[in-house]
Amino acid sequence: MQSLYVPGTTHVHRAPAGVKLAVLALLGLALFATARLVVVAAAFVLVLAAGLLWARLPRRALLSQVRPVWIWLVALFGFHLLVTGPLVGAVAVLRLLTLVIAAAVVTATTRVTALVAVIEWLTSPLRVFGVRPGRIGLVIAMTLRFIPLVADRAARIREAQAARGADRVRPAMVVPLLVQVLRMATTVGEALDARGAGDVTARRPGRRAAVDSVRTT
DSSP states (O other): OOOSOOOOOSHHHHSOHHHHHHHHHHHHHHHHHOOOHHHHHHHHHHHHHIIIIISOOOHHHHHHHHGGGHHHHHHHHHHHHHHTOHHHHHHHHHHHHHHHHHHHHHHHHSOHHHHHHHHHHHHGGGGGGTOOHHHHHHHHHHHHHHHHHHHHHHHHHHHHHHHTTOSSOOGGGHHHHHHHHHHHHHHHHHHHHHTTTTOOOOOOOOHHHHHHHHHHO
């Protein structure tokens, strides 16, 4: 199974995960703050250069992230073509395509452990509201882990259907893929429950409760 992370020694690989996530967030804000096609196209070219030239990522690492969303991009362009116009549609599609490729560059050049560490650090102030950063980090790690896993299962089902004489991907492919995903989710859930991932840490008794317990004894 192919992982999202592509090992490398480039400057993009060595950049801190927090810096890359911050750049990705700023890029998203900048893209949605402008409607100029020239600016969005320049950002698209810059992101491609960062992935292919600076990070030296293989083209398949970026194409594999774009392939699942291309039909939505086509549908989005068709919607804008009917409602607003081709220029607005081109800006919207190119904007989302740039963000998808930028996110692919970040995940391909950053280890999951580094990304999880940044997410846990960012959510650590939420402890006062009862939020557990470790659980959020676990969800992020499992999501990144399951993306290539589900893609691998889909590829196996597609190959099995092709071996049976199917000329193209049929809608029936969704059913076995959904069954396998549900089985994996059940297995992972049982494993987490067995390791106590859903247990709530018991709170330490407060000072007043401790004093009352001493008095009763």
